Amino acid sequence: MAIKFSTPTQNARILSVGAYRPPRVVPNSELVERIDSSDEWIQQRTGIQTRHWAAEDESVTDMAVKASRIAIERAGLTPQDIDTIIFATITYPYQTPSASTEVALQLEIKNAAAFDVGAACAGFSYSLGLANDMLRSGSAKYVLVIGAEKISDFLDLDDRATSFIFADGAGAVVVGPSDEVRIGATLSGSDVENRDAIAMIPSWTAYKPGSAITETAWPVIHQEGQKVFRWAVYEIAKVGKEVIASSGLTPADIAAFIPHQANERIIDSLAKSMDLPDSVVIARDIRTTGNTSAASIPLAMDALLAEHPELHGKNALLIGFGAGLVYAGQVVELPPQPK
Numbered sequence: 001m002a003i004k005f006s007t008p009t010q011n012a013r014i015l016s017v018g019a020y021r022p023p024r025v026v027p028n029s030e031l032v033e034r035i036d037s038s039d040e041w042i043q044q045r046t047g048i049q050t051r052h053w054a055a056e057d058e059s060v061t062d063m064a065v066k067a068s069r070i071a072i073e074r075a076g077l078t079p080q081d082i083d084t085i086i087f088a089t090i091t092y093p094y095q096t097p098s099a100s101t102e103v104a105l106q107l108e109i110k111n112a113a114a115f116d117v118g119a120a121c122a123g124f125s126y127s128l129g130l131a132n133d134m135l136r137s138g139s140a141k142y143v144l145v146i147g148a149e150k151i152s153d154f155l156d157l158d159d160r161a162t163s164f165i166f167a168d169g170a171g172a173v174v175v176g177p178s179d180e181v182r183i184g185a186t187l188s189g190s191d192v193e194n195r196d197a198i199a200m201i202p203s204w205t206a207y208k209p210g211s212a213i214t215e216t217a218w219p220v221i222h223q224e225g226q227k228v229f230r231w232a233v234y235e236i237a238k239v240g241k242e243v244i245a246s247s248g249l250t251p252a253d254i255a256a257f258i259p260h261q262a263n264e265r266i267i268d269s270l271a272k273s274m275d276l277p278d279s280v281v282i283a284r285d286i287r288t289t290g291n292t293s294a295a296s297i298p299l300a301m302d303a304l305l306a307e308h309p310e311l312h313g314k315n316a317l318l319i320g321f322g323a324g325l326v327y328a329g330q331v332v333e334l335p336p337q338p339k
C-alpha cells in the first residue's frame with residue numbers, strides 16, 4: 001500500500017515580530033577595566049556602544065515569553081492559535097525538557113509541537129527555514145519562532161575576546177499562511193573544520209568538544225575572534241549572494257539587510273562584497289544591543305522596522321552565522337505593519 005501525503009501545501013510569511021530587551025544597559029566603560037581595553041577600542045573594532053544584560057532572576061525563557069506575547073498579539077492571534085514552537089538558543093541551561101516547552105507552559109499553549117534548535121548565531125535563520133518548510137509541507141499553520149539568549153550567564157568577564165561582545169535579549173516571529181511565496185528557500189551549511197573556533201567550555205580546562213566530561217564546571221563561551229572574523233567575511237558573503245540568486249532576485253530587489261549582529265565591521269564588509277546597492281537599509285542593532293547570538297536577527301528586525309516603518313512588507317536578506325561553524329540565510333518579506 002503506497003503511503004499518502006495528505007496535508008495540503010501552503011505558502012508562508014512572517015506575520016509579525018516581537019522583541020524584548022532587558023532594562024539593564026551595560027556601557028563599555030563597565031567592562032573595560034578587567035580586560036585592559038577602552039570604550040574607543042571596542043567601538044572601533046566592533047561598533048558596540050552599549051548592550052543589555054538580564055537581571056539575575058530573569059531567565060532566557062522569561063525574556064522569550066515577553067517577546068513572543070508581543071509577536072502573537074501583533075499577528076492578531078492568541079497563544080492558543082500557535083501549533084508549533086521552535087526555540088533557537090545556546091543558553092538555556094537544561095538539556096531537557098526543552099525551552100520551547102517552558103514557553104508553551106507559560107503562554108498556556110496546548111498540544112503544540114515544541115522543540116529547540118542549537119545552531120548558535122545561525123539558530124534563528126535555521127528555525128525560520130524549518131517553520132517555512134513545515135507550512136509548505138502542511139505540517140504546521142502558525143509557528144512561533146523564537147531566538148533568545150542570556151549569554152551574560154556564560155561570560156568570563158576577564159576574557160578579552162568575548163566579555164564585551166555578547167549580550168542578552170529575545171526576539172520572536174510568528175510564521176503563518178500566505179497567498180504567495182514570502183519566505184524564500186533557506187540556504188544552510190557548515191564548516192566543521194573550524195568547529196572549535198567558538199565553543200562554550202568549562203572555564204578551567206582544555207576540554208575538547210566531543211570528549212567525555214569527567215568533572216563539572218560552569219561553562220563559559222570562548223572564541224578565536226580573528227578566525228571567525230575571516231571566515232564570516234569571506235564565506236558568508238558568498239552565501240548571501242547565493243541566497244539572493246536562489247530566490248530569483250538580484251541585490252537591487254533587496255530593501256533591507258539584516259545579518260547576525262556579530263561585529264559592525266563584518267556587517268559592512270558583507271554588504272560591500274555582496275554588492276548591495278546604497279538604497280539597502282542595513283541593520284546596525286549591534287551598536288546598542290551587542291551580539292545576542294540566536295536573538296540578534298529578530299531583535300535587529302524589530303529595531304529596523306521601528307526606525308524605518310516604510311520597510312514593512314519589503315524584502316530583506318537575513319543571514320545567521322556562528323559556532324559550529326554553521327550558517328543559514330533566506331530572503332523574506334518583512335511583516336506587515338501591525339494593525
Ligand code: UT7
Binds near residue numbers: 038161226228266
Ligand atoms: O557571533 C559569533 C560570531 N562571532 C564573530 O563573528 C566574532 C568575530 N571576531 C571579532 O569580532 C573580532 O575578532 C574581535 C572583536 C573579537 C577582536 O577584534 P580584532 O580586530 O580581530 O582584534 P585582534 O584579536 O586581531 O587584536 C588586535 C589588537 C591586538 O593588539 P596588537 O597585537 O595589535 O598590539 C590585541 O592585543 O587588539 C588587541 N586586543 C584588544 N585591545 C583592547 C584584543 N582584544 C582587545 C580588547 N581590548 N578587548
